[in-house]
Amino acid sequence: MSILVYIEQAEGKVKKTSLEAVAFAKALANQTGEGDVVAIALGSIDSGELAGIGGAGASKVLHASDSKLNDGVIQAHASAVAQAFSSVGAKTLVLAKSSLGDAVAARLAIKLKAGLVSNVVELPNTSSGYTVKRSIYTGKAFAETSVTTENKILAIKKNAIDLILNDSKATVEPFAVTLSESDLASKITSTERATGEVLLPEADIVVSGGRGLKGPENWGMLEEMAKILGAATGCSKPVSDIGWRPHHEHVGQTGVKVAPTLYIAVGISGAIQHLAGVNSSKCIVVINKDPEAPFFKAADYGIVGDAFEVVPKLNEALKAEL
Amino acid sequence: MKILVCITHVPDTTSKIQFTADNTKFDTTGVQFIIGPYDDYALARAVELRDQTGGTLTVLNVGEAETEPTLRKALAIGADDAIRVNSSPKDSFFVASQIAHYAKEGGYDLILMGRESIDFNGGMVHGMVGELLNMPSFSPVMKLEVDGSKVIMAREIEGGKEMLEATLPLIAGCQEPIAEWKIPNMRGIMSARTKPLNVVEPVSNETQAEVSQYQLPPAKGSVKLVDKDNVSELVRLLKNEAKVL
Numbered sequence: 410m411s412i413l414v415y416i417e418q419a420e421g422k423v424k425k426t427s428l429e430a431v432a433f434a435k436a437l438a439n440q441t442g443e444g445d446v447v448a449i450a451l452g453s454i455d456s457g458e459l460a461g462i463g464g465a466g467a468s469k470v471l472h473a474s475d476s477k478l479n480d481g482v483i484q485a486h487a488s489a490v491a492q493a494f495s496s497v498g499a500k501t502l503v504l505a506k507s508s509l510g511d512a513v514a515a516r517l518a519i520k521l522k523a524g525l526v527s528n529v530v531e532l533p534n535t536s537s538g539y540t541v542k543r544s545i546y547t548g549k550a551f552a553e554t555s556v557t558t559e560n561k562i563l564a565i566k567k568n569a570i571d572l573i574l575n576d577s578k579a580t581v582e583p584f585a586v587t588l589s590e591s592d593l594a595s596k597i598t599s600t601e602r603a604t605g606e607v608l609l610p611e612a613d614i615v616v617s618g619g620r621g622l623k624g625p626e627n628w629g630m631l632e633e634m635a636k637i638l639g640a641a642t643g644c645s646k647p648v649s650d651i652g653w654r655p656h657h658e659h660v661g662q663t664g665v666k667v668a669p670t671l672y673i674a675v676g677i678s679g680a681i682q683h684l685a686g687v688n689s690s691k692c693i694v695v696i697n698k699d700p701e702a703p704f705f706k707a708a709d710y711g712i713v714g715d716a717f718e719v720v721p722k723l724n725e726a727l728k729a730e731l
Numbered sequence: 732m733k734i735l736v737c738i739t740h741v742p743d744t745t746s747k748i749q750f751t752a753d754n755t756k757f758d759t760t761g762v763q764f765i766i767g768p769y770d771d772y773a774l775a776r777a778v779e780l781r782d783q784t785g786g787t788l789t790v791l792n793v794g795e796a797e798t799e800p801t802l803r804k805a806l807a808i809g810a811d812d813a814i815r816v817n818s819s820p821k822d823s824f825f826v827a828s829q830i831a832h833y834a835k836e837g838g839y840d841l842i843l844m845g846r847e848s849i850d851f852n853g854g855m856v857h858g859m860v861g862e863l864l865n866m867p868s869f870s871p872v873m874k875l876e877v878d879g880s881k882v883i884m885a886r887e888i889e890g891g892k893e894m895l896e897a898t899l900p901l902i903a904g905c906q907e908p909i910a911e912w913k914i915p916n917m918r919g920i921m922s923a924r925t926k927p928l929n930v931v932e933p934v935s936n937e938t939q940a941e942v943s944q945y946q947l948p949p950a951k952g953s954v955k956l957v958d959k960d961n962v963s964e965l966v967r968l969l970k971n972e973a974k975v976l
Contacts, residue, residue: 419889480893481888481893483858483867483868483869484867484868487862507889508871508886508887508888508889509888511854511855511858511870512858512868512869512870512904513858514855514858515823515854515855515856515857515858515859515861515862515868516858516859516861516862516868518823518824518855518858518859518862518939519827519859519862519863520862523939524824524939524940525823525824525853525855525939525940526940527852527853527854527855528852528853540943541940542946544852545850545851545852545945546742546748546849546850546852547849547852548948549748549947549948550748550750550945550946550947550948551945551946551947551948552851552942552944552945552946553942553943553944553945553946554940554941554942554943555940555941555942555943556939556940557938557939557940557941558939558940591865591867594867594897594898595867595869595895595896595897595901596895596896596897597893597894597895598894598895598896599893599894600888600891600892600893600894601891601892601893602888602889602890602891603890603891606890608889608890609889609890610889610890611889614975638976656873656887656907656908657887657890657891657892662744662768662849663768663769663906663907670975671969671973671975671976681744681745682744682745685744688948691973691975692969692973692975694965694969695954705954705956706951706954707951708954709952709954709955709973710954710955710956710957710965710968710969710973711954711955711956711957712956712957712958712959712962712965713956713959714959715959718959719959719962722962723962723965723966726962726963726965726966727966729963730963730966730967730970730976731966731976
């Protein structure tokens with residue numbers, strides 16, 4: 410028996426969030442005695458990358474290298490993962506919550522007759538029954554959820570576990586999947602992805618700007634800060650609504666929910682809808698010239714001051730200290 | 732084209748979240764309920780598509796009688812009729828099973844809903860319905876155009892988007908900027924009163940992952956302010972105290 414982990418890739422690289430899912434599965438397997446961790450990876454990925462999944466705790470990686478799986482066609486990925494699940498005789502599937510992961514997991518819940526819990530924030534309590542803690546109300550509360558099915562799917566939230574990688578290598582085995590016509594009925598015609606940048610939903614540090622920055626031409630200093638810190642850039646809803654920044658940078662209730670270790674908000678007042686997108690951050694820094702900005706109540710550290718004065722100085726200080 | 736939009740009845744985004752009965756029930760005291768913001772985008776796009784292509788637009792909610800004002804609001808925004816499946820929404824699987832049953836009965840070409848509800852944030856119901864009905868499902872969809880039976884969509888991915896082509900029937904979980912939210916006008920509100928709202932019973936009671944207990948996060952400590960002329964102090968605190976750099 411094994412726990413199966415669905416691995417996602419971006420441009421041939423295994424996503425860090427998927428490695429977190431592997432580490433989570435390994436800790437779960439140790440707790441429940443469900444054997445080892447097997448990963449299923451789809452499409453063209455470098456074999457060194459695949460073996461490296463061992464560093465997070467997988468003993469084996471099944472690689473379905475069919476190039477039809479390169480794109481994240483939801484139905485095809487769900488079929489392939491279901492075949493791997495039955496092939497390894499797993500009872501539990503673990504995956505990272507993501508745009509593709511969610512869509513695939515939902516279909517698998519039906520295919521595998523598996524109780525599915527999303528936004529999982531810590532290892533399940535398996536001492537009596539099977540209770541999983543998940544984040545709800547956009548980070549404003551948690552729910553203990555009792556899973557009653559034999560098969561289970563856990564979609565984990567970022568930072569549900571500390572990822573420590575070692576040098577272990579996983580055995581990589583080719584895995585043949587059968588895809589039906591309906592699995593491949595939809596097609597991805599093109600993909601636009603910000604390249605060479607840190608992706609916002611997966612970033613460890615996020616630097617966000619709001620209307621206080623007065624215009625898109627003033628984002629340079631935030632981009633500089635992001636570069637110094639290896640951070641992703643985000644923005645508030647009004648900023649993406651007026652088109653100063655692209656929609657995929659909108660952080661908040663109806664935008665991207667982030668869970669970085671450090672969130673730096675510049676010129677954002679902190680409307681409750683914005684806070685909903687950042688309340689899972691470990692540490693929040695707020696820079697705002699209005700001392701009454703509600704964001705200060707949700708912050709760990711704050712500077713009351715004009716962004717145009719504070720940010721350039723902060724960038725210099727960061728450069729000097731890091 | 733027959734369109735079905737599934738909506739959730741959820742606390743307004745500014746609501747204070749609290750629980751009662753030993754943390755087993757959501758405290759509705761002073762809470763205003765709304766159409767889920769993502770569902771509202773789905774509904775707005777559905778109204779546009781219905782007006783563009785002709786056909787009908789039905790809204791569905793799985794909920795008890797208190798959700799009817801939310802369904803009436805959807806009718807005021809432009810849906811032609813409404814279905815309420817008479818049960819509290821117990822878990823994603825339960826809700827998906829109800830939707831799949833009534834969607835099959837209605838023979839819809841396009842089923843839209845929000846990418847996720849803003850109470851439980853699962854984002855799973857559209858995919859489950861898709862698998863139950865053997866239809867393709869897509870989420871989060873930020874653009875959706877219908878041309879005959881061909882559908883062109885943009886789906887948000889981490890750091891960007893992908894363009895997709897598929898054919899009807901299909902299911903999409905929607906998000907902005909698929910359409911602008913529509914505010915009901917007086918004529919819509921008046922006509923909503925007499926549009927059909929059918930109450931039907933749940934088809935199965937099976938659940939897989941029900942909530943047993945709620946919890947609130949620990950209270951946040953107060954903010955530590957750093958003087959604006961001493962920003963290097965902030966860097967030191969982040970490095971040595973918070974240990975996040």
